[in-house]
Amino acid sequence: MILDSLFFMLYFSTNKKAPIASLQEVVVKGLAPDRGLYMPEKTAQLPQSFFDEIGNSGLQEISKTVAAAFFGDDIPKEKLEAIVTGALNFEIPLRKVEEGIYALELFHGPTFAFKDVGARFMARMLSHFVREGQEEVNVLVATSGDTGSAVANGFLGVEGIKVFVLYPSGKVSDMQEAQFATLGQNITALEVDGTFDDCQALVKSAFMDEGLNVRLNLTSANSINVARFLPQSFYYFWAYAQLIRQGRAGKTVFSVPSGNLGNLTAGLFAKRMGLPVDRFIAANNRNDVFREYLQTGKYIPRASVQTVANAMDVGDPSNFARILDLYGHSHEAIVRDISSYRYRDEEIRAAINNVYLQSGYLLDPHGACAYLALKEGKKPDETGIFLATAHPAKFGKTVEASIGNPVQIPDALAAFMQHKKQSLPLPNDFDLFKKKLIERS
Numbered sequence: 515m516i517l518d519s520l521f522f523m524l525y526f527s528t529n530k531k532a533p534i535a536s537l538q539e540v541v542v543k544g545l546a547p548d549r550g551l552y553m554p555e556k557t558a559q560l561p562q563s564f565f566d567e568i569g570n571s572g573l574q575e576i577s578k579t580v581a582a583a584f585f586g587d588d589i590p591k592e593k594l595e596a597i598v599t600g601a602l603n604f605e606i607p608l609r610k611v612e613e614g615i616y617a618l619e620l621f622h623g624p625t626f627a628f629k630d631v632g633a634r635f636m637a638r639m640l641s642h643f644v645r646e647g648q649e650e651v652n653v654l655v656a657t658s659g660d661t662g663s664a665v666a667n668g669f670l671g672v673e674g675i676k677v678f679v680l681y682p683s684g685k686v687s688d689m690q691e692a693q694f695a696t697l698g699q700n701i702t703a704l705e706v707d708g709t710f711d712d713c714q715a716l717v718k719s720a721f722m723d724e725g726l727n728v729r730l731n732l733t734s735a736n737s738i739n740v741a742r743f744l745p746q747s748f749y750y751f752w753a754y755a756q757l758i759r760q761g762r763a764g765k766t767v768f769s770v771p772s773g774n775l776g777n778l779t780a781g782l783f784a785k786r787m788g789l790p791v792d793r794f795i796a797a798n799n800r801n802d803v804f805r806e807y808l809q810t811g812k813y814i815p816r817a818s819v820q821t822v823a824n825a826m827d828v829g830d831p832s833n834f835a836r837i838l839d840l841y842g843h844s845h846e847a848i849v850r851d852i853s854s855y856r857y858r859d860e861e862i863r864a865a866i867n868n869v870y871l872q873s874g875y876l877l878d879p880h881g882a883c884a885y886l887a888l889k890e891g892k893k894p895d896e897t898g899i900f901l902a903t904a905h906p907a908k909f910g911k912t913v914e915a916s917i918g919n920p921v922q923i924p925d926a927l928a929a930f931m932q933h934k935k936q937s938l939p940l941p942n943d944f945d946l947f948k949k950k951l952i953e954r955s
């Protein structure tokens with residue numbers, strides 16, 4: 515047991531067929547070799563003194579303490595603190611929407627969506643490990659819009675890392691394309707003549723090509739990566755700190771708009787670390803395999819359908835494996851902590867309009883889904899926080915159609931549109947993709 519504290523934090527795979535791995539290995543590799551997701555072997559407990567002081571602490575200070583609990587044995591203190599302050603250099607305000615209901619606004623980063631937090635943290639952590647002696651790393655992402663922008667901007671200019679964003683030509687909005695296809699530097703945008711599924715298949719084939727992997731050190735930057743999903747636990751503590759400041763500590767419930775379940779899983783880790791939150795609500799759109807699992811105990815993945823909250827259009831959420839593992843595969847234990855509701859597009863649009871009329875607060879479709887679930891699931895004695903994951907202007911078309919008014923676009927978001935598109939066209943062909951990768955890496 516004494517030895518325990520002398521060693522680094524180790525990570526195991528949810529499939530239990532891969533060797534345990536160091537933080538450096540799990541961050542560079544992403545997925546475990548047995549295709550499982552990496553989990554930390556222990557969840558550090560934060561001391562009572564941390565919670566006694568939390569109401570007087572800021573976002574960065576809180577995040578440094580939580581980060582040290584997970585990564586403190588693996589990265590020198592000063593370096594880890596620099597990663598935290600570099601990644602979380604924007605506000606995450608908690609706003610009261612109505613009595614007992616608060617929005618945690620996660621969309622004040624460079625691409626106006628919550629994935630900025632994880633992407634910026636991961637970029638800095640990966641860069642640290644690359645400089646520790648690893649060769650250059652090449653990150654591949656297939657995107658239908660939002661992941662590409664967060665990852666490309668998070669990794670922009672980061673030393674030792676090149677990023678390739680594959681996206682379906684003509685199938686992302688101009689605003690989304692402008693956010694990842696105009697950047698240059700270490701970011702290459704590949705405009706694929708095909709669908710999002712074709713992009714994903716090209717990326718998958720690249721990961722399966724062993725020679726290419728060895729040559730280019732390929733990795734992915736989606737929420738299967740420990741360095742992207744764990745930092746998302748920081749802001750749950752910060753939300754709680756802000757509640758305390760507002761004199762609202764008591765029974766707390768978080769409502770999380772869910773797709774791949776990375777954000778929710780990070781919240782579950784926060785609870786495991788001692789955050790006094792009572793329970794969670796997973797908000798689903800019509801892609802509700804997780805809600806079905808909670809209701810029936812059976813997990814039946816299926817193809818996703820398109821909705822107005824399209825970042826939640828996931829039919830087989832990758833982080834489900836982590837939730838099962840965290841609760842020892844006990845359905846009973848999982849439903850004690852998590853409930854779920856689902857909403858159709860019409861309900862999401864109506865919520866955007868109703869909340870806007872009643873309180874002047876403008877929701878995006880993802881936040882609106884989480885608001886609805888909180889409204890439906892919250893008990894009168896609970897304080898509810900829903901995660902507002904995107905700026906309403908990012909989904910301006912849906913929001914404008916819902917409220918019948920134009921939505922103001924923040925200058926920094928509009929600024930992306932001023933830059934010149936620099937993407938390279940790519941036929942849907944693996945050999946050509948491979949050639950391009952080798953040329954540009």
Ligand SMILES: *Cc1c(COP(=O)(O)O)cnc(C)c1O
Binds near residue numbers: 660774777825
């Ligand atoms: C990615 C995303 C989600 C879903 O988050 P998961 O961690 O995949 O569950 C929700 N809202 C927005 C705006 C997103 O971009």
